[in-house]
Amino acid sequence: MSKKSVKGEYIETDTGNKVSRRSQIIGTTNIILGGKTVIQAEVIIRGDLLRTYPTSTAGEKQGNPVAVAIGRYCFFSRGCELRPPGKLYKGQFSHYPLKITDHVFIGPGSIVEAALIGSHVNIGANCVVGKFAIIKDYVRILDGTVVPPNMVIPSFSIVAGRPGRVVGEIAEGEVDGMDLREVYRAVGNH
Numbered sequence: 001m002s003k004k005s006v007k008g009e010y011i012e013t014d015t016g017n018k019v020s021r022r023s024q025i026i027g028t029t030n031i032i033l034g035g036k037t038v039i040q041a042e043v044i045i046r047g048d049l050l051r052t053y054p055t056s057t058a059g060e061k062q063g064n065p066v067a068v069a070i071g072r073y074c075f076f077s078r079g080c081e082l083r084p085p086g087k088l089y090k091g092q093f094s095h096y097p098l099k100i101t102d103h104v105f106i107g108p109g110s111i112v113e114a115a116l117i118g119s120h121v122n123i124g125a126n127c128v129v130g131k132f133a134i135i136k137d138y139v140r141i142l143d144g145t146v147v148p149p150n151m152v153i154p155s156f157s158i159v160a161g162r163p164g165r166v167v168g169e170i171a172e173g174e175v176d177g178m179d180l181r182e183v184y185r186a187v188g189n190h
Contacts, residue, residue: 071102085131
């Protein structure tokens, strides 16, 4: 028998994800949530933007395609949007998977079209992360930053500006605050 809670802001999944009833998650079968992730109101996750395969592979069995893969203890703030990056390849437009690993915080109003976001990454408010950007582990992207397409951000970097560039590095003592377990526990527990 499942524990029936009062109908609140968040729906809690079997793996502990807390998903706002006011978020827009499109193409849910193509999105993997690792667990203990918070998706706030007005967040848009575009799982419908899938990779298109050439017609020659029609006879092969296609596995369930993944458009967006999200790790554990991620936090997506109000109004942010996650969408897989896309480009023209051999004359055909196709989307490629967006992979987000563990302990990733994305601030309100930010748009992310990266190829990969490493662990313990903090993306501020109103940022734009360009197509196919790769963000390594322990990176802080300051509010309002525009990360150019295809940029690779090394681990322990602080990025700011329009276009974004590395403006500093995260000191060893600063990585402690990048664990999102406490933030997760605080959501929905009124």
